[in-house]
Amino acid sequence: MKKVTIKDVAKEAEVSPSTVSRVISDSPNISKSTKEKVRFIMDEMGYYPNAIARSLVKQKTRSIGLVMSRPTDRALANPFFSGVIQGIAAVAQEKNYSLLLTAADNYEDEYQEALKQLKVGRVDGLVLLASRINDDLIKQLLKNNFPFVLIGRSQEFPSIPRVDNDNYKAAFDLIEKLIKSGYKDFSVLAGHKDYVFTGDRLKGVIDALKAHSMNLDPVKIEFTDFTFKSAEQSAYKILSNHKTDALIAFDDLLGMAAVQTAEALGFSVPDQLGIVGFNDHTLVSYLKPSLTTVKIPIVDMGERAISMLIKMLEDSSYTGEEEIISTEIIERESLKFI
Amino acid sequence: MKKVTIKDVAKEAEVSPSTVSRVISDSPNISKSTKEKVRFIMDEMGYYPNAIARSLVKQKTRSIGLVMSRPTDRALANPFFSGVIQGIAAVAQEKNYSLLLTAADNYEDEYQEALKQLKVGRVDGLVLLASRINDDLIKQLLKNNFPFVLIGRSQEFPSIPRVDNDNYKAAFDLIEKLIKSGYKDFSVLAGHKDYVFTGDRLKGVIDALKAHSMNLDPVKIEFTDFTFKSAEQSAYKILSNHKTDALIAFDDLLGMAAVQTAEALGFSVPDQLGIVGFNDHTLVSYLKPSLTTVKIPIVDMGERAISMLIKMLEDSSYTGEEEIISTEIIERESLKFI
DNA sequence: TTATTAAATGCAAACGCTTGCACAAACACT
DNA sequence: AGTGTTTGTGCAAGCGTTTGCATTTAATAA
Numbered sequence: 151m152k153k154v155t156i157k158d159v160a161k162e163a164e165v166s167p168s169t170v171s172r173v174i175s176d177s178p179n180i181s182k183s184t185k186e187k188v189r190f191i192m193d194e195m196g197y198y199p200n201a202i203a204r205s206l207v208k209q210k211t212r213s214i215g216l217v218m219s220r221p222t223d224r225a226l227a228n229p230f231f232s233g234v235i236q237g238i239a240a241v242a243q244e245k246n247y248s249l250l251l252t253a254a255d256n257y258e259d260e261y262q263e264a265l266k267q268l269k270v271g272r273v274d275g276l277v278l279l280a281s282r283i284n285d286d287l288i289k290q291l292l293k294n295n296f297p298f299v300l301i302g303r304s305q306e307f308p309s310i311p312r313v314d315n316d317n318y319k320a321a322f323d324l325i326e327k328l329i330k331s332g333y334k335d336f337s338v339l340a341g342h343k344d345y346v347f348t349g350d351r352l353k354g355v356i357d358a359l360k361a362h363s364m365n366l367d368p369v370k371i372e373f374t375d376f377t378f379k380s381a382e383q384s385a386y387k388i389l390s391n392h393k394t395d396a397l398i399a400f401d402d403l404l405g406m407a408a409v410q411t412a413e414a415l416g417f418s419v420p421d422q423l424g425i426v427g428f429n430d431h432t433l434v435s436y437l438k439p440s441l442t443t444v445k446i447p448i449v450d451m452g453e454r455a456i457s458m459l460i461k462m463l464e465d466s467s468y469t470g471e472e473e474i475i476s477t478e479i480i481e482r483e484s485l486k487f488i
Numbered sequence: 489m490k491k492v493t494i495k496d497v498a499k500e501a502e503v504s505p506s507t508v509s510r511v512i513s514d515s516p517n518i519s520k521s522t523k524e525k526v527r528f529i530m531d532e533m534g535y536y537p538n539a540i541a542r543s544l545v546k547q548k549t550r551s552i553g554l555v556m557s558r559p560t561d562r563a564l565a566n567p568f569f570s571g572v573i574q575g576i577a578a579v580a581q582e583k584n585y586s587l588l589l590t591a592a593d594n595y596e597d598e599y600q601e602a603l604k605q606l607k608v609g610r611v612d613g614l615v616l617l618a619s620r621i622n623d624d625l626i627k628q629l630l631k632n633n634f635p636f637v638l639i640g641r642s643q644e645f646p647s648i649p650r651v652d653n654d655n656y657k658a659a660f661d662l663i664e665k666l667i668k669s670g671y672k673d674f675s676v677l678a679g680h681k682d683y684v685f686t687g688d689r690l691k692g693v694i695d696a697l698k699a700h701s702m703n704l705d706p707v708k709i710e711f712t713d714f715t716f717k718s719a720e721q722s723a724y725k726i727l728s729n730h731k732t733d734a735l736i737a738f739d740d741l742l743g744m745a746a747v748q749t750a751e752a753l754g755f756s757v758p759d760q761l762g763i764v765g766f767n768d769h770t771l772v773s774y775l776k777p778s779l780t781t782v783k784i785p786i787v788d789m790g791e792r793a794i795s796m797l798i799k800m801l802e803d804s805s806y807t808g809e810e811e812i813i814s815t816e817i818i819e820r821e822s823l824k825f826i
Numbered sequence: 827t828t829a830t831t832a833a834a835t836g837c838a839a840a841c842g843c844t845t846g847c848a849c850a851a852a853c854a855c856t
Numbered sequence: 857a858g859t860g861t862t863t864g865t866g867c868a869a870g871c872g873t874t875t876g877c878a879t880t881t882a883a884t885a886a
Contacts, residue, residue: 155872156874157872165836166836167874168838168875169836171874171875172834174873175874179833184834184835198607199608199872200608200871200873202540202544202609202610202871202872202873203872203873204872205841206538206540206541206544206872206873206874207873208841208873208874235589243590248605250586250587250588251573251577251586251587251588252586263581266536267586269536270537270539272540378774407774410774413776414776433716436716436720436744436748437775438748494842494844495843503865503866504865505844505866506845506865506866506867506868507864509843509845510845512843513844517863518864518865537842537843538841538843540841540842541841541843541844542843543843543871544842544843544844544871545845546843546844546871829884830884830886831883831884831885832881832882832883833882834880834881835878836878837879838877841872841874843870843871844869844870845868845869846867846869847866847869848867849864849866849867850864850865851862852861852863852864854860855860856857856858856860
């Protein structure tokens with residue numbers, strides 16, 4: 151089964167390759183009759199234009215690299231990433247772009263890998279699911295003038311093309327609402343310190359408390375990674391040592407761990423202890439008690455990020471912008487507002 | 489910032505492009521001194537060989553397409569897919585292959601999309617996460633002699649390159665063990681009918697019962713899709729209408745829904761009703777009660793599938809094989825064996 | 827009819843690389 | 857010194873497209 155090229159089609163249709171090419175792109179200055187003839191032959195021969203060759207001359211690949219700033223295995227285990235990818239994949243498909251997944255064992259390699267995909271011309275641009283502080287990759291990208299959009303926020307480079315939710319405000323508003331509802335003793339089960347959003351949310355919490363002349367006893371903050379085990383331990387530390395009536399977990403998974411730990415310790419949720427998560431992962435919302443949470447439109451963020459990138463790629467006068475997506479508090483069973 | 493090509497490097501190093509090319513591939517018949525000189529220049533100029541051009545002449549892209557036989561959004565929502573991708577991504581990275589994600593809204597498009605990636609030469613081969621019955625894509629692939637490996641089983645094409653676990657045996661063994669433990673009234677919360685593994689597991693269950701002169705009342709089987717809602721409804725149907733002491737769910741998510749439904753109906757798990765799932769999704773193992781399950785090494789399956797594919801691509805005498813991976817029953821709290 | 831313009835097609839270069847083959851230089855052997 | 861091998865490089869074709877420009881053919885105008 152020899153591969154059929156544009157030349158084969160041309161020969162068969164008794165036209166030149168250029169003509170076939172123009173038929174493919176539906177050029178207006180090819181006669182209707184020729185188009186029909188060529189199209190017929192293409193079908194008959196089972197011809198598909200070679201994407202690589204086309205990419206070479208067009209200097210565009212129509213594919214986009216996806217970088218997750220953490221080991222892929224762990225990344226994918228988190229529903230957050232699945233959600234983002236969902237959104238990205240949907241739009242990519244619709245706009246006829248391919249998605250190139252980049253994986254690596256550690257941060258450093260990951261960066262290098264991603265950058266390389268761009269340098270070797272395999273992708274036209276990058277979507278960064280970066281959440282870590284101190285992003286060297288961004289620096290590189292900027293320096294090389296490579297198109298990318300970040301999902302999240304970079305500390306060093308505040309205004310770059312990105313889409314994010316306002317974590318500070320989300321946390322701030324949440325606390326205000328909690329205070330209004332009469333909660334007094336707050337504790338937080340935070341994510342990993344290295345993530346930018348952890349810091350942002352924490353600041354939101356603290357500022358909101360300050361605004362009401364309260365403050366968050368630092369020992370009531372526990373940082374943890376996203377494994378269930380360590381989340382349980384952290385929850386245990388908080389709950390067994392401190393009086394608290396509202397526990398804010400910076401991810402639903404952490405919230406879920408907190409609920410279980412709390413119940414194991416004999417707290418009744420939400421009566422004695424309210425627990426609220428972040429993200430609104432589908433699965434977690436079905437637990438008993440179902441989790442009150444700050445919903446972040448993850449899929450939507452993915453969609454917007456890639457849409458922005460594609461726009462940047464296709465319209466050179468557009469250089470991207472900052473899109474902040476709003477969040478929403480969803481009240482379920484694990485914490486009740488008045 | 490003009491892109492630097494092999495010619496630029498050649499000129500700068502005062503050698504021919506061929507020489508530079510050979511330096512890149514570390515050809516043995518380039519002198520050490522020349523290599524050093526050229527490498528130095530390459531570094532200095534920030535040269536990266538263009539992957540597209542290379543692909544064009546080599547007729548290889550070193551990238552692999554990933555096809556999930558269901559809408560990407562729903563696919564990604566399921567931990568099973570994340571797991572497989574984890575495995576695939578890890579190996580791909582290690583072996584220096586890129587991963588191309590293919591998405592589409594519906595099955596038909598998905599197939600077309602995937603096939604197209606191959607036909608246009610964007611990928612060298614395909615990994616199919618196909619679980620549905622009656623796979624037209626496979627037929628096409630076979631006909632066109634395209635390299636692929638299937639994760640799962642195809643009814644129409646039993647012996648093709650694939651990796652799978654023996655769902656029939658896993659279910660059969662599970663039931664035997666349950667019978668030995670004294671369970672008598674079985675019910676099953678099955679996945680969607682269209683999936684091959686649903687049928688396989690069901691057959692395993694039924695055959696095992698037959699082997700012990702028992703049979704499964706057909707009304708005690710409920711098919712459901714993988715949304716939590718429909719799983720709950722199905723579990724409700726079973727539990728509120730039939731006497732049962734062991735409920736087998738064909739996925740941990742379904743098992744989790746069953747546990748909740750059972751408890752809501754006043755059954756105590758596992759004392760009055762044992763519930764066992766399939767897959768061993770990490771998250772679900774942490775629930776209370778933790779889920780007894782048939783562990784399927786999902787990540788491992790992904791790894792093997794892509795390894796097989798790469799081997800097929802790189803060694804033309806190797807045409808793939810069938811790898812069956814064994815499963816393991818993991819006893820936790822939701823169902824106790826004697 | 828001939829000149830003029832518009833419409834349809836072909837030519838050939840280019841995209842950035844690899845590789846078979848030819849060839850020059852350096853070395854080894856009678 | 858002459859012949860035969862190595863060893864290291866360069867030449868040029870080719871991978872399958874696209875596209876600016878030239879060219880042919882058809883259509884219109886004079």
